[in-house]
Amino acid sequence: MTLKDLSQLSYLKLEMEEEKRRLAELTAAATACTATLTGLPPSTKIADKTALAAEIADIKSALLEKSKKVAEEYSNLTRFIASVDDSLTRLVLSLRFLDGLLWSEVAARIPGNSEDSVKKICYRYLKKSNNCPLCHEHMCDNRSSGIG
Incomplete structure (x- = not known):
């Protein structure tokens, strides 16, 4: 195992933290409520919310995949270190x-x-x-x- 291999777990964890931060931002943007004013042209807020929901779903999926990789990497590292x-x-x-x-x-x-x-x-x-x-x-x- 190389130094790069040994470091992958920490890099994966950092990636996950960034994804979680982005997910929190998107979730806040998707749930933000604003007052509705009548008499103004129609808003594109529905389309914006749909795009946000799709991006949120993508990030959740990526997080799930990364969590599987983290578990696999942790297992590999544990086996390697136990062999020392x-x-x-x-x-x-x-x-x-x-x-x-x-x-x-x-x-x-x-x-x-x-x-x-x-x-x-x-x-x-x-x-x-x-x-x-x-x-x-x-x-x-x-x-x-x-x-x-």
Whole structure:
């Protein structure tokens, strides 16, 4: 499993949060009530509401699909992490990729470790298991690549 594979769960969760935010906006727009004035030309509010309802249905469908992907990705990550022999490495990988903690938060949860040390535990494991070509190329010092 690559670093990109390990990060997919957090990216899927971020996508879902954006979809939920958009759904809330559309729902608010669809349920907004305005006063009706007589004597004015007919409004296009009905068509607007129909379009909003269709978009809301699309977003709900996308959210359902993404939630299935999140469950699948979580299951894959859980199996991968469970296959790691070293308990400290399992803990680092779990906190970072399953719980979505920042490296500094991972380090704070594991006494005696710094942010840099937990990163190295992760990157060294991926390098050792030959699963991270990026770590192979850069010897696990990914500061310039933006990873971390």
